Structure formats: C-alpha cells, structure tokens
Amino acid sequence: xxxxxxDRLRAALRPVDPGESFTxxxxxxxxxxxxxxxxxxxxxxxxxxxxxLSGALLAVAAAGFxxxxxxxxxxxxxxxxxxxxxxxxxxxxxxxxxDLAYQVVKDKEHSGA
Amino acid sequence: xxxxxKVLSAAVLTGWMAVASAKIxxxxxxxxxxxxxxxxxSSKAVQTxxxxxDTSLLGMAASFMDSGKPDDAAVKEIxxxxxxxxVRSYTFNGDFQYPEADIxxxxxxxxxxxxxxxxxxxxxxxxxxxxxYICMVQGRASGLAIIASQPREFTIVNIxxxxxxxxxxxxxxxxxxxxxxxxxxKAAASK
Numbered sequence: 042x043x044x045x046x047x048d049r050l051r052a053a054l055r056p057v058d059p060g061e062s063f064t065x066x067x068x069x070x071x072x073x074x075x076x077x078x079x080x081x082x083x084x085x086x087x088x089x090x091x092x093x094l095s096g097a098l099l100a101v102a103a104a105g106f107x108x109x110x111x112x113x114x115x116x117x118x119x120x121x122x123x124x125x126x127x128x129x130x131x132x133x134x135x136x137x138x139x140d141l142a143y144q145v146v147k148d149k150e151h152s153g154a
Numbered sequence: 155x156x157x158x159x160k161v162l163s164a165a166v167l168t169g170w171m172a173v174a175s176a177k178i179x180x181x182x183x184x185x186x187x188x189x190x191x192x193x194x195x196s197s198k199a200v201q202t203x204x205x206x207x208d209t210s211l212l213g214m215a216a217s218f219m220d221s222g223k224p225d226d227a228a229v230k231e232i233x234x235x236x237x238x239x240x241v242r243s244y245t246f247n248g249d250f251q252y253p254e255a256d257i258x259x260x261x262x263x264x265x266x267x268x269x270x271x272x273x274x275x276x277x278x279x280x281x282x283x284x285x286x287y288i289c290m291v292q293g294r295a296s297g298l299a300i301i302a303s304q305p306r307e308f309t310i311v312n313i314x315x316x317x318x319x320x321x322x323x324x325x326x327x328x329x330x331x332x333x334x335x336x337x338x339x340k341a342a343a344s345k
C-alpha cells in the first residue's frame with residue numbers, strides 16, 4: 042500500500058519538460074519588459090552608495106572647516122598677542138627715550154645752577 | 155609663451171604699482187616718516203627692536219587688551235588715536251657702528267613744514283643726543299618723532315596720529331615702562 046502511494050507520488054512529481062513554447066514565452070516576456078525596471082535595482086544600489094559618499098564628504102568638509110576655523114582663530118590670537126607685545130615694547134622704548142631727554146635736561150639745569 | 159609673459163609682466167607691474175602707491179600714501183600721511191632700511195646693520199647689532207604697527211595691527215592689539223584692567227585701559231586710550239607706531243632701535247658692542255647718513259636722512263624729513271623740534275638734547279661728555287619732534291597739522295599733534303643716539307645705540311621712534319604725551323606720561327611705572335619725569339611733573343611736585 043505504501044509502495045503504491047510512493048510510486049504514484051514519484052510518477053506525479055517527475056520532472057517534465059515545459060516545452061519550447063514555454064521557454065519562448067518567458068524569453069519574450071523578458072524582452073518585452075521596459076528597460077527602466079531592469080535598471081531600477083542597480084540604480085537604487087548606486088543611489089545608496091552615493092548617499093553614503095556624499096554624507097562622508099559632507100562630514101569631511103565640516104571637519105575641515107572646523108579645523109580651519111580653529112587654526113585661523115589661533116593664528117588671530119597669536120597675531121593679536123604679538124601686536125599687543127609690540128605696542129608695549131614700543132611704548133617702553135618711547136618713554137625710555139623721553140626720560141633720557143629729561144634726565145639730560147635736568148643734569149644740565151643742575152650743573153648750570 | 156607670449157601670453158604668459160604678458161600676464162607675468164602685468165602682475166609685476168601691478169605689484170610694483172601697489173607697493174609704490176602704498177609708499178606714497180605712507181609718505182603723504184602727516185606725521186609719518188619714511189624710515190630707511192636698516193637690514194644691513196641689524197646683523198651687526200647685539201640687540202634689535204624693529205616694530206612696525208599700522209592701524210590694523212594697533213586695532214588688533216587694542217582688541218587684546220582688557221578694558222577692565224586700568225593698565226590695559228590706559229594703553230588702549232593712548233593707541234586709540236594712533237595710525238601707526240614705528241620703532242627702530244639698535245644696540246652695538248662697539249662705538250659708532252651705525253650709519254650716520256641713515257639718521258641724517260630721517261633728520262632731513264623732519265625739516266619739512268609741519269614738524270617742530272620740541273627738545274634737542276646734545277650731551278657732549280657721553281655723546282648722547284636726543285631730538286624730539288612733533289608734527290602739527292591745523293593746531294593738532296599728528297605725529298611724534300624721537301631720534302636718540304648714543305655711542306653704542308641709536309633709536310628712531312615715529313608715532314603717527316594723535317599723540318598725547320600726558321597720556322603717555324600716565325603710563326609711567328606700569329607695564330615695565332620706566333617712570334617719565336616730564337617738566338610739568340617736576341613743576342607740579344615743587345608746588
């Protein structure tokens with residue numbers, strides 16, 4: 042009984058050639074599909090890649106801008122401090138020479154008196 | 155090739171014109187002196203002070219001063235009216251190693267109208283000379299020049315803009331600036 046069932050199932054499930062007409066039909070259908078549908082999957086993958094790439098580029102640009110901004114701020118601070126130091130030095134030299142003039146005048150006054 | 159040469163010559167000409175116009179502008183500013191190039195002697199000097207501060211650098215320096223601190227506020231007030239500060243000071247190991255001709259070229263500029271000599275100190279024993287000039291334009295001080303020379307040192311100071319000696323005087327003893335004893339101060343003290 043079980044052998045008979047087994048044989049009937051094997052017979053029913055045996056591989057059958059669909060025939061040339063079926064193959065032709067499938068090929069004709071593929072050929073008839075619009076090209077956009079075939080490319081869309083590829084394009085989706087490309088778009089995803091581009092999105093990642095543009096995101097990465099944006100991040101790199103933002104980091105670069107931040108670094109450049111910090112560098113510029115540091116440069117500005119250094120220039121400002123240097124300018125400040127030079128102002129102090131210039132005032133020191135100026136007052137030193139003014140004082141020298143005064144000392145000489147004072148010495149002459151004392152020696153004259 | 156020809157096009158490159160034309161571009162290059164145009165760039166050189168533009169640069170030269172920019173430098174020339176900047177020099178003319180500097181010379182045209184009342185109170186501004188054309189300081190000689192002292193590069194040759196700076197190598198011989200044991201100590202060199204070479205300061206050139208234009209309006210933008212003075213503004214930058216002022217922005218780095220704290221108005222809340224009295225000393226900084228005083229300096230800020232002094233430099234507020236200035237258009238430029240130029241100092242050349244050289245100290246040598248030997249006597250008279252600096253070129254007198256360069257100093258004379260500055261003195262000649264101070265003979266121009268507008269400049270008045272405030273103080274001329276020539277001390278023979280120690281060969282120390284100090285000349286202080288002020289540039290007056292329409293009754294207002296628009297520049298100060300100091301030429302000080304000693305056997306082993308010479309200094310040229312040119313302050314362009316509204317100079318107030320009394321304000322400078324107020325800085326005495328602060329920020330490493332030595333006390334300045336102007337004659338007015340002495341008179342006030344004796345009263």
